[in-house]
Amino acid sequence: MAESRLKRPVRNVVLTVPVSFSRFQLTRIQRACAMAGLHVLRLMPEPTAVALLYAQQQLKVVQDTMGSGMEKLALIFNLGAGYCDVAVTATAGGVSEIKALSGGPVGGEDILLNMMRHLLPESESLFLNHGVSDIALLSTFRVATQDAIHSLSSQHTVDVNIDLGNGMKVCKVVTREEFEEVNKKVFEKCEALVVQCLHDAKVDLGNLSDVILVGGCSNIPKIRDIVLGVCKKGKCYTGMNPYEATVCGAALEGAVASGVTDPCGNLDLLTIQVTPLSIGIRADGNEFVPIIFRNTTIPARRELVFTTTRENQTEALITLYEGDEDKLDKNHLLGYFKVGIPPAPKGTPEINICLDIDASNVLRCLAGVVLPGSPKPVAPIMEIVLPMVDDGHGWCAEALKREYGSTLDLISLRRKM
Amino acid sequence: MNGTLAALSSSNSLFLSPVTLPVVSTNYSTRNASFPRGASVKSSVQTCPEPTARKPKASSLYEVLQVSRDATQVQIKSAYRTLAKTCHPDASSHSSDGQDFIEINKAYLTLSDPDSRALYDMKLGFGMDGPFGYSGRAGFSPAVRRWETDQCW
Numbered sequence: 077m078a079e080s081r082l083k084r085p086v087r088n089v090v091l092t093v094p095v096s097f098s099r100f101q102l103t104r105i106q107r108a109c110a111m112a113g114l115h116v117l118r119l120m121p122e123p124t125a126v127a128l129l130y131a132q133q134q135l136k137v138v139q140d141t142m143g144s145g146m147e148k149l150a151l152i153f154n155l156g157a158g159y160c161d162v163a164v165t166a167t168a169g170g171v172s173e174i175k176a177l178s179g180g181p182v183g184g185e186d187i188l189l190n191m192m193r194h195l196l197p198e199s200e201s202l203f204l205n206h207g208v209s210d211i212a213l214l215s216t217f218r219v220a221t222q223d224a225i226h227s228l229s230s231q232h233t234v235d236v237n238i239d240l241g242n243g244m245k246v247c248k249v250v251t252r253e254e255f256e257e258v259n260k261k262v263f264e265k266c267e268a269l270v271v272q273c274l275h276d277a278k279v280d281l282g283n284l285s286d287v288i289l290v291g292g293c294s295n296i297p298k299i300r301d302i303v304l305g306v307c308k309k310g311k312c313y314t315g316m317n318p319y320e321a322t323v324c325g326a327a328l329e330g331a332v333a334s335g336v337t338d339p340c341g342n343l344d345l346l347t348i349q350v351t352p353l354s355i356g357i358r359a360d361g362n363e364f365v366p367i368i369f370r371n372t373t374i375p376a377r378r379e380l381v382f383t384t385t386r387e388n389q390t391e392a393l394i395t396l397y398e399g400d401e402d403k404l405d406k407n408h409l410l411g412y413f414k415v416g417i418p419p420a421p422k423g424t425p426e427i428n429i430c431l432d433i434d435a436s437n438v439l440r441c442l443a444g445v446v447l448p449g450s451p452k453p454v455a456p457i458m459e460i461v462l463p464m465v466d467d468g469h470g471w472c473a474e475a476l477k478r479e480y481g482s483t484l485d486l487i488s489l490r491r492k493m
Numbered sequence: 494m495n496g497t498l499a500a501l502s503s504s505n506s507l508f509l510s511p512v513t514l515p516v517v518s519t520n521y522s523t524r525n526a527s528f529p530r531g532a533s534v535k536s537s538v539q540t541c542p543e544p545t546a547r548k549p550k551a552s553s554l555y556e557v558l559q560v561s562r563d564a565t566q567v568q569i570k571s572a573y574r575t576l577a578k579t580c581h582p583d584a585s586s587h588s589s590d591g592q593d594f595i596e597i598n599k600a601y602l603t604l605s606d607p608d609s610r611a612l613y614d615m616k617l618g619f620g621m622d623g624p625f626g627y628s629g630r631a632g633f634s635p636a637v638r639r640w641e642t643d644q645c646w
Contacts, residue, residue: 147570171574333583346578373598375582375591435582435591 088115090330092122092322094159095179095352098408099398099439100467117333119437121352123152123163124174125325126290126316128347130165131172132328133315135342149175149279150286150313153270153303154322155293157184162269164277170345176276176371177352182265184293192221194258195236195246213240220246228255229295256298263298270306276371286313290321349374355410355431355439357382358395358473359486364404367431374437379430382486388419392427393484395473396441396462409473411464414484415443418454427486428453439463553617554600562614566605573601 079086091105102119109116130150147168154161161179165172196217220238227234228250238246256263274281287309293299295318304312316324332345350373356366359382367380384392391414399407417425430442439462444453465472555562558572582591603609 146567168571169574171577173574173577344578346581346583348577348581375595377592377595 086114088117088330088334090118090120090326090333091116092120092125092326094156094181095121095123095161095163095177096159096181097121098353098467099410099463100408102437103463118329120326120329120347120349121161121163121177121179122156122159122322123154123161123177123290124165124172124347124349125323125329126152126154126288126321127163127165127167127172127174127325128328128345129316129321129325130286130288130313131167131170131345131347132342134167135170135345147173148285149283150288151270151274151284151303151307152288152290153266153294153299154291155183155266155289155296155299156291157293159183160266160269162273164273164279171348172346173348174350175279176273177350178269178273178276179352180265180269182262186262187225187259187293187296188218188222190258190262191225191255192217194254195221195224195238195248195250216240217246224250225255225296228252229297252297259298263302266299267302267306270303274306281308284309288313288316288321290316290318292319294318349437351376351433353398354400355396355398357429357486358397358404359488361482361485361487362404364397364399364402364407365488367429368433370400374433375435377430377432379428379442381489382427382429383423383489384417384420384425384427385422385485385487386483387422389422389484390417390419391415391484392417392486393476393480394429394441394443394486395476405470405474408467409465409470410439410462411441411460412473412476413441413443413458413460413464415445415458416455417445418447420447423489424448426489554603554613557596557600558604564604566607569601569604573597573605 089109091109093102093105105119106116127150130152134148147166149164149166152161152163152165158181159179160182161177163177164175166175167173217238217240220236224234224236233249233251236246236248236250240246284307287304287307289300289303289312300312304310328343328345329347331343336343338344350371351368352370354366354370355368356364359365365380368376368378372378382392393412393414395412396410397404397407398410401407415427417427424447426446426448428442428444428446430444432440432442434440441460441462442457443460444457445455446453555564558564558569558576560568560572564572576597577594580593580597582594603613
């Protein structure tokens with residue numbers, strides 16, 4: 077569709093993705109693009125695209141911020157159809173430094189479904205047999221509900237009057253309060269994401285210059301109230317179109333990434349990205365030990381030292397996970413592999429696990445075993461690109477755990493201060 | 494303290510040191526093919542050894558950021574941004590492996606937080622007052638620096 081609009085083939089693309097996408101989802105998007113013959117220049121979280129646009133706008137406003145080093149902090153809140161994303165960015169001189177990201181699978185679709193359920197509680201059972209007429213009715217109902225929600229953004233009550241045919245009618249006056257009550261859970265989730273993002277960014281609310289609301293649902297008054305309330309701001313940033321901001325930002329990134337230069341310096345931009353999810357391994361019993369924490373600047377490289385739990389343990393199983401849940405099983409299994417260890421008393425071999433995320437967001441795991449007193453690793457270092465398995469392979473880890481029990485376990489070696 | 498640091502440096506610098514180590518790459522061909530951005534990422538520290546081409550190690554975080562010891566927070570921030578524009582793998586036209594930027598970012602993280610900066614300044618001062626003076630400390634400091642910056646992550 078884009079190709080027919082532009083009247084020329086598209087080869088390189090910049091895609092924006094929700095913050096809460098796991099590495100599997102990113103990999104799948106890349107695969108899909110490869111199948112379609114598209115070269116992915118960048119996969120960027122949606123709010124960071126907005127951050128880039130904001131950086132450019134600020135660059136235009138104050139041309140000399142770079143010299144003074146004055147930076148502007150902004151909170152970006154994006155509520156689309158399926159996902160809610162929040163980012164805190166520090167901007168100066170065209171460089172937008174992402175301080176923190178948070179996101180969750182909650183969005184306009186949930187609001188719409190809640191509302192449909194509210195208007196017609198039996199709607200789900202009514203349309204169960206999926207006939208053509210049912211689907212048509214359902215979409216009529218859907219569109220009508222959507223219109224009602226839109227009207228509630230500007231007025232306090234709305235008259236819902238839908239004729240569903242065959243004697244079914246929905247006539248109801250819905251107030252804004254009702255709407256907010258029905259979607260309480262959605263709004264609470266959004267609020268939690270904003271609070272978490274501000275907390276992770278370690279930002280003093282007083283230093284926050286702008287609050288940017290984008291996305292299809294950013295017009296809902298309650299959403300505005302919540303975000304502005306949490307940020308203790310009177311009004312939000314009005315410099316960009318909430319529906320186009322993400323796309324504009326992505327277009328800018330595309331221009332930067334393909335090396336287009338502008339003599340006026342308007343494209344002298346850079347986004348410093350962070351990882352949205354922690355990545356770590358299973359160790360210390362059945363615990364998730366993060367190696368790279370969420371909101372770490374990319375490219376990143378960090379290592380932790382682990383050691384064996386058994387006398388003369390000759391192998392260790394390394395299982396890698398991505399996520400931020402305390403419970404190991406709730407996180408995504410990225411892969412697993414074994415390293416060989418020379419026989420030694422327990423606790424003496426040092427197993428170095430290094431995670432490396434390079435500039436193009438490829439995650440690698442390097443593992444090396446060192447015996448104390450020797451500077452060289454005992455075996456060549458293993459290097460593995462992740463994810464190794466596909467999504468939903470958590471059962472693999474379970475099976476391995478059943479087979480080996482705790483015989484291949486690791487514990488983290490606390491650094492002596 | 495000396496002893497502890499030496500022991501730590503032996504274990505910590507396995508991957509972070511500029512010394513090239515042999516690497517078994519399990520799926521080399523797929524690795525190169527799967528890079529969305531081709532050339533700029535081909536040189537990871539292990540696979541493309543050019544220890545001589547690497548810049549000499551700066552002896553303090555202040556030198557990494559190219560600021561003076563008494564730089565203000567604002568100066569540090571703007572120095573970080575300027576360096577990011579030249580060293581960030583997304584920004585630089587020549588192929589860069591991102592290792593420079595990681596160093597810069599670590600330095601920035603330490604120095605931009607007043608607490609960790611104070612701690613770092615103390616360590617740095619401790620080395621300066623020692624019998625070796627400035628030149629004697631040079632070989633020793635990378636180990637200190639790594640250990641230090643790891644703590645703030």
